[in-house]
Amino acid sequence: MIVSCGEALVDLVPRQDGESYAARPGGSPANVAAGLGRLGVEVALLARIADDGFGRLLRAHLTDSRVDLSIAVRADEPTTLAVVTLGAQGAAEYAFYVEGSADGAWRPDQLPPELPGSACCVHVSGSLALAVPAMGDTLESLLLRERARRTLTLDPNLRPRLARDPALLRARLDRWIGLVDLVKVSSDDLAWLTPSEPVETVAARWRERGPALVVVTRGAAGVHALGPDGPIDLPARQVRVADTVGAGDAFMSGLLAALFRDDRLARDRLATIPVDTLTAALTYAQRVAALTCTRVGAEPPWRHEMDAEPARWSGH
Numbered sequence: 250m251i252v253s254c255g256e257a258l259v260d261l262v263p264r265q266d267g268e269s270y271a272a273r274p275g276g277s278p279a280n281v282a283a284g285l286g287r288l289g290v291e292v293a294l295l296a297r298i299a300d301d302g303f304g305r306l307l308r309a310h311l312t313d314s315r316v317d318l319s320i321a322v323r324a325d326e327p328t329t330l331a332v333v334t335l336g337a338q339g340a341a342e343y344a345f346y347v348e349g350s351a352d353g354a355w356r357p358d359q360l361p362p363e364l365p366g367s368a369c370c371v372h373v374s375g376s377l378a379l380a381v382p383a384m385g386d387t388l389e390s391l392l393l394r395e396r397a398r399r400t401l402t403l404d405p406n407l408r409p410r411l412a413r414d415p416a417l418l419r420a421r422l423d424r425w426i427g428l429v430d431l432v433k434v435s436s437d438d439l440a441w442l443t444p445s446e447p448v449e450t451v452a453a454r455w456r457e458r459g460p461a462l463v464v465v466t467r468g469a470a471g472v473h474a475l476g477p478d479g480p481i482d483l484p485a486r487q488v489r490v491a492d493t494v495g496a497g498d499a500f501m502s503g504l505l506a507a508l509f510r511d512d513r514l515a516r517d518r519l520a521t522i523p524v525d526t527l528t529a530a531l532t533y534a535q536r537v538a539a540l541t542c543t544r545v546g547a548e549p550p551w552r553h554e555m556d557a558e559p560a561r562w563s564g565h
Contacts, residue, residue: 250291250367251505251514252320253282254388255374256352257296257311258329259303260343260494260547272303273494274310275331275547277374277406280495284502284537284549286315290509293317293365295391297351303328304351320361324351329377333494341494345377345411352377355384360391370400370514372505374498375425379418380411389421392428400514401429404501407438430516432460433501436467448473449480461520464531466500466538472531478524483531486539495547496538502549503537504530 255278261270274283278296285292294311298304298321307328311318329350334342347353364371373392378384392401403425412418419442426432432455436448443451452463452475465473471484507530508514513522533555540550 250293250317250365251285251370251372251509252293252295252364252368253278253285253372253374254295254391255279256329256377256384257294257298257307257321258331258345258350258352259306260331260333262333262494263335270332272306273547274307275495276329277376277404277498278372279307279311279316280498280547280549281372281374281404281502281505282316283311283314283547284499284541285506286311287549287551288502288506288537288555289552290506291317291367293320293368295320295322295361295364297322297324297326297355297359299324299326299328299351301327303330317365320364322359324354326351326354329353343408345408347377347381347411352384353381355381355387357387357390360387364395364399368399370402370505370509371395372402372404372501373425373429374404374406375422376404376406376408377411379405379421379425380408382417385421389424392425396428400431400516400519402431402433402501402505403429404433404497405438406435406497407441409441426455426460427458429460430519431462431464433464433466433497433504435497436465436470439465449475452480461516462522462527464504466497472535474527474531476522476524476527477520478522478527481524481528481531483528483535486535488539488543490542495549496542498547499541499549500534500538503534506537507533 256276257279260275
């Protein structure tokens with residue numbers, strides 16, 4: 250099992266009329282969990298899910314996507330909201346409403362004393378956790394607790410506008426990089442963190458901190474990865490984009506699913522992954538993300554969809 254940790258929120262996505270919004274399940278860790286469940290990987294979500302109408306929407310969506318919610322916390326606070334603005338080529342920007350919400354009230358004593366015994370990997374998204382102190386403190390305590398027992402993976406998925414003190418966000422991210430075994434980061438995140446450095450330089454520096462694998466998604470420029478046998482660069486997949494909501498999360502779920510099926514999520518096996526196995530996993534993750542981009546909202550594909558037309562996704 251993989252355990253995904255962090256927020257489960259509702260995205261308010263603009264409708265075509267430009268005057269109203271559709272409520273869609275979202276939140277990076279929840280999206281990753283839904284993507285894994287749909288790809289046939291056993292997954293649990295550790296999140297605080299409200300008991301309001303939006304919370305029921307989230308629970309139904311996650312359950313339908315085959316996500317185990319047995320360790321999710323039932324929150325008294327309302328569901329966190331993200332209002333989405335779509336720019337050119339469907340690029341998504343977010344305004345978050347966290348204060349007083351389920352994700353603004355995380356506490357370490359609400360963590361389950363034990364994760365499921367079958368959990369081999371803990372995935373954390375930094376999106377809200379790196380910016381919201383209470384949430385960050387709670388998930389950092391989880392990472393420290395579980396590091397000796399399980400593989401840890403991270404997607405910073407930065408939301409710097411949420412951070413009252415960007416220096417604290419950077420410091421927490423720096424600590425987390427030193428704890429985890431795999432980091433997936435977007436070039437947009439790196440443009441904010443280290444605007445003057447090539448992504449290859451940052452990936453190499455981060456890998457020296459401890460992760461066995463650092464992956465940089467670069468949108469239309471493709472993917473750069475640095476593993477034990479050196480760098481890999483893959484071109485982007487060309488598709489008709491509806492929007493990019495959830496694309497990075499879909500890539501993450503595809504990457505974790507591929508590594509899980511190849512029995513590479515154990516720490517020692519991730520640290521010795523061959524180039525061909527890593528390339529295949531990255532290619533699969535690109536396919537998952539590409540198909541998600543053809544749909545409105547964070548709607549990752551099911552495994553049968555990925556298996557049905559492999560030839561369709563064999564080109565660039």
